Amino acid sequence: MTAATAPLRDAEAAGAARWRDAVAAAALLAVDPAGLFGASVRAAPGPVRDRWIEALKAMRGAASFLTAPHSIDEERLIGGLDLAASLRAGAPVAERGLLARADGGVLLLRMADRASASVAASIAAALDQRTVIVERSGVSSATPTSFSLVMLDEGAGPDEAAPRILCDRVAFLIDLEGVRVAACGAASANAKRIEAARALLGDVTVSDDLMAAVNAAAIAHGVVSVRALQFAIRATRAAAALHGRF
């Protein structure tokens, strides 16, 4: 082994480890989508990112996956008046926005690093309240919706990243940089195992000591937000369920 290939080997090992973590996160998301809310996946568009999405799809079973472009306008996102249908029917006909249609499934936000503040805030509000409130163009409604958000962050430099307001509201920030296609193995858990874990989830207990330890670890890493602590605890619980532990 020459000196030149050693760093290459290290980089590959790091990439492989990163991939394993990313797939593990996807598995946890599949076990507790309602509690973990989703992830931001930082990667250039390409086969590695596609494989991750496929892994998530395989583990989520029948859940629907809808895609929103970063430039989606508010009307399409939140919903509003279907003008053509209204004129035909002679009465206001509402059009369900993407946030309502994503109920029970996953919303993929493409080029999330380019999403506007108002798109981000609308999605954040829907995540917080598990409802889409529409007050526009003669339509007034509150539609329950519970979805996972997966942000596809294609940012390059440190200044380009998915909206902070949304990153705060998802459990995982995944970085696939440096992962090579060859390292992308199969999903770590199949749909059946996920189902078994979901059934177990409600019974898993987390002791105060364990919570304090997770808290200490978070603070040590400079992560102060209580929301982040909550996600860490829930991820721990999902992991325990996945391994059949209470």
Place this chain on the structure above:
Amino acid sequence: MQPSFPFSAIVGQDDLKLALMIAAVDRHVGGVLAFGDRGTGKSTAIRALAALLPTLAADEGDALAELDGADVASSAKSGKARPAPVVDLPLGATEDRVIGALDLEAALLNGERKFQPGLLARAHRGFLYIDEVNLLDDHLVDVLLDVAASGENVVEREGLSVRHPAQFVLVGSGNPEEGELRPQLLDRFGMAVDVRTPVDVKERIEVVRRRDAFERDPDGFIKKWKRKDAAVRKKIDAARTALDSVATDDAALESAAAICIALGTDGLRGELTLMRAARAYAALQGDAAVAEKHLKKVAPFALRHRLRKDPLDETDAAARVERALGEVFSG
């Protein structure tokens, strides 16, 4: 809509909870702006308060009472006692839904010109809640400022000419890092509260535990906290009744003025808000008169967002208020 987290189950955030209770006791204090750290439960607290608000009497609160019945979409008029409205102004709300507009159904079906009331009509005598208030569209900010100042919503659009009372308490939340608030809008909020992330381990764990318990079994959790919430509701009701009889003597008025002078706050609104907030707080405490302790407690709420920027003074707002209180009440 999912049920809201019980107010009394909120861990910590005492300043925010107190400011909200003061706003519920006396609408004239002018509402609350909760700004600060992310994930601190600002929106949760505000929605939780909604469940504790006193009901309106049958004739109170109907913004459309004076409008000719034929001109108003019939579903909008009410005739019985109802809970005080807490209306969300959602992101992406369009102007027509906020101020009201042509009733599309009547227009499309019958070719009639009728007024469909908007959110401002619904919020009359209640609360208007704006999440991420610093992201609000400029033209909606203009509408709100205009209505807040005049207490009236004037609609001149789409062939309609309608005017109705619109008096509501403005409550907003947001993170200042996301964008600046226009000073005129900032001034409209009676009180401003800085919301911080809890630091104590036990407190943090308790926040997580309660949130998890609520999500797991919302109805059971709400039931557990029902009594405590009922106690808060009673406290607010009692304070509202006692409010007018709380004495504000000259000494209190002078102290309030002195604090504002020491801080160099712009205009009179700060002083009025300070006195009203102190009175509401005294009422909540069951005290008969406004005293130094009441002024000291509410001064940061009422004044921290009204300080004239002094380019030579780098101290943060809260510290400046504390300093002024120290000057007024010691020497």
